[in-house]
Amino acid sequence: MAILTGRYGEVLWDPTGTGTPAPVAIISLNAWKLSLKTDKEDVSCYGDTNKVYVPGLKDVSGTLGGFYNSADKTLFEAADQGTPGLLKLVPNSQTGEMANFWSGKAYMDADIDCTLQAPKVSGTFMAAGPWTIAP
Amino acid sequence: MADSSDIDNALIAKLGGDATLLALCPDNVYWDVAPPNATRFVIVSLVSATDTTVFDTRPAWEEPIYEVKAVMLKSANGDIKAAAARIHELLQDQPLTVAGYTCMTVHRNEDDPRIRYTERADNDPSILWFHRGGNYRVQMAVN
DSSP states (O other), X not given: OOOXXXXXXXXXXXXXXXXXXXXXXXXTXXXXXXXXXXXXXXXXXXXXXXXXXXXXXXXXXXXXXXXXXXXOOXXXXXXXXXSOEEEEEESOOSTTTTTOEEEEEEEEEEEEEOXXXXXXXXXXXXXXXXXXXXX | OOOHHHHHHHHHHHHHTOHHHHHHSTTOEEESOOOTTOOEEEEEEEEEEEEEOOSXXXXXXXXXXXXXXXXXXXXXXXXXXXXXXXXXXXXXXXXXXXXXXXXXXXXXXXXXXXXXEEEEOTTOTTXXXXXXXXXXXXXXXXX
């Protein structure tokens, strides 16, 4: 185990949400971010010496980013889906590291930003079912 | 296999293969420096280069900026205005074909687009060299 480069990250998507066939990598992306934040309720009482919280539900959401590639419109097709797909986020896809990932059902939104530079795409997602970390 | 030097070579070949430009600059097109005794020629130099990387391709595209200019000795009586215009005509929004790449764009750089200055020879103040051309941004997607 070591700290790894993010250059070999990967974002994979299965529109059926079943994982069969296996999720396919979305091309021309260069960033993803996963947020796993749990709501915390303030239950501080008289006499407490500091604030006290109890956890609620974990919110799973995140963002994707990269460049528009006309060969792959997966991100926009995913945004059009009314049903959730299966999203798999891999920090490093090199041999021996591919088994480490987060995945779960998600709904996707997509944006494209077209200027005089290479058009950039971005996406946001939110959980549509339980998410897991592997292994 | 994409080779960045092939982009340089393709640019030189494109300029050097144009009869109109060679009529204006008969001493040919060179990388960085021209040979001794050349008086009307084109110089191509690399100003900067960046790679843009994505997860699945490393890099996704290369983006060199080239200085491309006609250089003429004043006494050679060349038409440097026409030579610079021809360089621009050959490069601006024109595709560049390079094995291993797909051309995204070739255009004069938004910042510092033009080159135009006169140089006096160190060893003889009566000798003047004219330089005129532009900085061209090339974006090549790696296949």
